[in-house]
Amino acid sequence: MLDTVREIETPEGISLHLRAAGALPRAQAWMVDLVLRMGVFTVAMIPLSLFGAGGNGLAMLLLFALMWAYWVVCEVWLDGQTLGKRALGLRVVNADGTPVTWLPSVVRNLLRVVDVLPGVYGVGLASTLIDPYGRRLGDIVAGTMVIHASDLPTGQQVPAAAAVPLPLVLAADEQAALVEFAERSGQLTLQRQEELANLLTPLTARSDTAAVRQLIGHANWLLGRP
Amino acid sequence: MELERISVVLRPRAPREVLDLGAAMLRANAVAVWSAWFAFTVPIFIACNVLGVLLGLPWLGLVLMWWLKPMFDRLPLYVLSRAVFDRAPNWRETLRGQRQWSWRSTLAALSWLRIDSNRALRLPMELLEGAPRKQRMARWKVLRRRIVADTSLLTYGCLQFELVLFLSVWLLVLLLIPSEWLPQSLADFFRHDVRDASTMWTLLGATVAYLAMSAIEPLYVACGFALYLNRRTQLEAWDIDLAFRRLRTRLQALGKVLGVLLVCACVWPMSGHAATPADAPPKPMVTSLQQVFRQPMDSADQRFATAAAETYRDPRFGGEHKLRKWVFKYTPKAATSAQPILFPAFGTALAVVFKAFMWLLLIVAIGALLRFAWRWRGRLAPTPAEPASALSQSVHASVVADAPLPADLAGAARALWQAQYQREALALMYRGCVEQTARLLKVPPSPDATEADWLRQAAAIDDPARAQRVIAIVRTWQFAAYAGRYPDDAGIESLLAGWPAQTGVPA
Numbered sequence: 001m002l003d004t005v006r007e008i009e010t011p012e013g014i015s016l017h018l019r020a021a022g023a024l025p026r027a028q029a030w031m032v033d034l035v036l037r038m039g040v041f042t043v044a045m046i047p048l049s050l051f052g053a054g055g056n057g058l059a060m061l062l063l064f065a066l067m068w069a070y071w072v073v074c075e076v077w078l079d080g081q082t083l084g085k086r087a088l089g090l091r092v093v094n095a096d097g098t099p100v101t102w103l104p105s106v107v108r109n110l111l112r113v114v115d116v117l118p119g120v121y122g123v124g125l126a127s128t129l130i131d132p133y134g135r136r137l138g139d140i141v142a143g144t145m146v147i148h149a150s151d152l153p154t155g156q157q158v159p160a161a162a163a164v165p166l167p168l169v170l171a172a173d174e175q176a177a178l179v180e181f182a183e184r185s186g187q188l189t190l191q192r193q194e195e196l197a198n199l200l201t202p203l204t205a206r207s208d209t210a211a212v213r214q215l216i217g218h219a220n221w222l223l224g225r226p
Numbered sequence: 227m228e229l230e231r232i233s234v235v236l237r238p239r240a241p242r243e244v245l246d247l248g249a250a251m252l253r254a255n256a257v258a259v260w261s262a263w264f265a266f267t268v269p270i271f272i273a274c275n276v277l278g279v280l281l282g283l284p285w286l287g288l289v290l291m292w293w294l295k296p297m298f299d300r301l302p303l304y305v306l307s308r309a310v311f312d313r314a315p316n317w318r319e320t321l322r323g324q325r326q327w328s329w330r331s332t333l334a335a336l337s338w339l340r341i342d343s344n345r346a347l348r349l350p351m352e353l354l355e356g357a358p359r360k361q362r363m364a365r366w367k368v369l370r371r372r373i374v375a376d377t378s379l380l381t382y383g384c385l386q387f388e389l390v391l392f393l394s395v396w397l398l399v400l401l402l403i404p405s406e407w408l409p410q411s412l413a414d415f416f417r418h419d420v421r422d423a424s425t426m427w428t429l430l431g432a433t434v435a436y437l438a439m440s441a442i443e444p445l446y447v448a449c450g451f452a453l454y455l456n457r458r459t460q461l462e463a464w465d466i467d468l469a470f471r472r473l474r475t476r477l478q479a480l481g482k483v484l485g486v487l488l489v490c491a492c493v494w495p496m497s498g499h500a501a502t503p504a505d506a507p508p509k510p511m512v513t514s515l516q517q518v519f520r521q522p523m524d525s526a527d528q529r530f531a532t533a534a535a536e537t538y539r540d541p542r543f544g545g546e547h548k549l550r551k552w553v554f555k556y557t558p559k560a561a562t563s564a565q566p567i568l569f570p571a572f573g574t575a576l577a578v579v580f581k582a583f584m585w586l587l588l589i590v591a592i593g594a595l596l597r598f599a600w601r602w603r604g605r606l607a608p609t610p611a612e613p614a615s616a617l618s619q620s621v622h623a624s625v626v627a628d629a630p631l632p633a634d635l636a637g638a639a640r641a642l643w644q645a646q647y648q649r650e651a652l653a654l655m656y657r658g659c660v661e662q663t664a665r666l667l668k669v670p671p672s673p674d675a676t677e678a679d680w681l682r683q684a685a686a687i688d689d690p691a692r693a694q695r696v697i698a699i700v701r702t703w704q705f706a707a708y709a710g711r712y713p714d715d716a717g718i719e720s721l722l723a724g725w726p727a728q729t730g731v732p733a
Contacts, residue, residue, distance in 0.1 A: 001234065002235065002250055002251060002254055003250070004243065004247055020246065022245065022250075023249065023387070024242075024245040024383045024384075024449065025243075027383055027386065027387070089240070118398040118401050120394055120397065121390060122391060122394025125387060125391065125394075129249065132253065134246060134249070148243050150240060152239070153239075153460075170473070174469065174476075177469030180466055180469075181463070181466045181470075184463055184466065187460065187461075187463075188461070192462055196470055199467070199470040200473065202477040203474075
């Protein structure tokens with residue numbers, strides 16, 4: 001089955017799903033960062049231009065900081081997110097899912113020198129498109145990856161209904177599917193709801209609207225509602 | 227459509243995440259996609275450029291290839307849509323399969339919809355669903371809702387990527403050309419080189435643009451297709467559909483008997499208490515969390531309680547402790563400093579001065595520490611421990627000045643020499659020599675006599691051979707002691723043989 005998730009199992013037997021971010025969202029985040037930094041530099045240049053050579057020197061220092069320190073500072077202190085990544089819901093983490101630390105962050109950002117070759121991020125783009133987890137060369141060397149950190153889209157609250165106990169024990173994923181159906185039924189057309197509920201006639205022994213109602217009742221029961 | 231055969235993990239995804247799924251689908255079917263792509267587009271590329279050159283408009287190839295993109299998009303979509311639900315077709319099947327799809331929508335995309343930024347999403351809807359026109363409009367309205375911004379961003383992102391790849395090729399070439407071969411200025415380059423061979427440069431540009439397009443356009447289509455799949459998953463709950471189908475299969479496999487039981491069990495709660503079948507399972511009346519987690523106190527719990535009480539009697543776990551600590555009767559109020567600062571600028575300046583002073587102090591302190599460490603660097607180091615073996619102790623005893631000389635001086639010295647204690651051997655020999663000389667001349671051995679004194683005393687010896695030997699031994703000792711130059715084995719043997727080393731032997 002094809003997916004973009006990197007699964008990591010902790011020693012406690014918990015599997016973490018890292019949703020790898022690829023070239024397109026990362027390029028968008030980079031563009032946001034670029035615009036932000038250009039804005040900051042332009043605004044800072046207005047007072048600095050009044051100070052002649054000294055102001056120019058300060059401007060060069062600011063440019064250096066924006067080009068090199070910005071990434072590391074944001075990644076280490078802002079939870080692995082530069083401002084652009086925060087806007088796009090991305091996050092840099094170590095390849096094992098732990099928060100990114102100083103050394104990997106410095107390494108991956110120093111290696112921008114390689115990824116930026118030949119001047120317009122050509123190498124980085126090629127690497128991101130080829131790698132299964134969308135890592136550029138700096139990420140591969142530093143052992144980091146960029147993931148989607150924003151919450152998954154969810155449906156509404158499960159509509160309240162009288163709880164109907166399930167006649168047999170269901171596996172965890174089957175229970176999850178029932179609850180998911182109840183949550184998302186508001187987004188589906190009535191016909192589609194009934195179509196889906198009719199699939200479970202062996203469970204509900206009903207069809208159409210009654211089946212939908214009973215499935216929602218089951219979901220309420222699974223959630224422990226009265 | 228048989229949803230069970232889908233080879234993609236279906237789950238609700240944010241639109242941005244879906245773009246990555248598109249890239250993953252493309253990676254998984256790269257060979258099939260690009261073989262079909264090149265088989266179809268390379269002849270068209272050549273034809274367009276030849277046409278442009280023949281008409282005297284070399285830029286025509288570049289423009290035509292860009293214009294025909296919507297037509298090329300059909301190929302990656304065909305491969306991916308088959309690959310997701312079945313298997314990836316090879317390039318022959320893909321080219322043959324184009325006849326199944328109507329060309330009407332492609333014509334629209336090539337004419338009035340050419341600069342439509344939602345092409346990636348429109349393409350799968352029109353080609354895969356193939357609904358009549360009126361339905362299509364309504365369908366499009368539903369489909370594009372909420373993801374139209376992401377589709378447009380996808381278009382601009384892919385344009386950007388194409389530009390990046392196009393520029394990368396030129397910049398890479400520029401980096402690899404030695405600087406003395408480069409034209410003097412960019413303006414010069416365009417004025418002479420490009421204008422003189424404009425056709426060649428245009429064709430080259432068209433080729434590079436075609437290659438960049440070949441790399442990115444399938445990604446564009448794949449991402450659009452992934453957006454389409456996700457939107458339909460959202461609208462029609464495909465993931466729930468799949469899970470329900472699996473559950474249904476499992477339930478049907480459980481067998482008929484259980485099915486009857488299930489029917490009874492399911493009908494029962496709805497029908498109330500009127501007709502309770504005798505064989506129906508007792509109705510679970512659990513409704514709230516407290517009821518779920520409340521445990522009845524039975525014998526097992528009693529056992530647990532006694533075991534716990536036993537454990538708490540162990541002094542390591544249980545027992546009472548008395549702790550004594552002070553707590554505030556009232557919470558202390560934070561001291562408020564409402565005093566306004568009189569001259570904030572002056573205060574700030576003073577603060578800066580003091581801060582600088584503090585830094586200076588720190589630097590001075592560190593400097594003083596470093597200087598101290600430098601001055602005392604050797605003296606505080608622990609002296610290397612003496613090797614304390616039995617042999618070295620005996621060696622030490624044999625060479626100290628106040629120890630009595632061994633009876634067999636030559637043998638002792640030779641043994642030391644052979645045990646690699648060369649300096650000690652020579653020292654022993656020197657001491658023996660000095661003692662013998664003193665005995666011969668009948669002078670009291672003085673502890674402060676130097677080597678030079680003994681050389682002078684040697685001149686007083688009557689026997690010239692003995693005097694020569696004393697001088698030789700003293701000189702050898704001097705060379706060894708002050709210059710680290712030791713005689714070889716033969717030299718030491720000649721010194722040990724005969725008079726002062728072997729007492730009583732004539733020289």
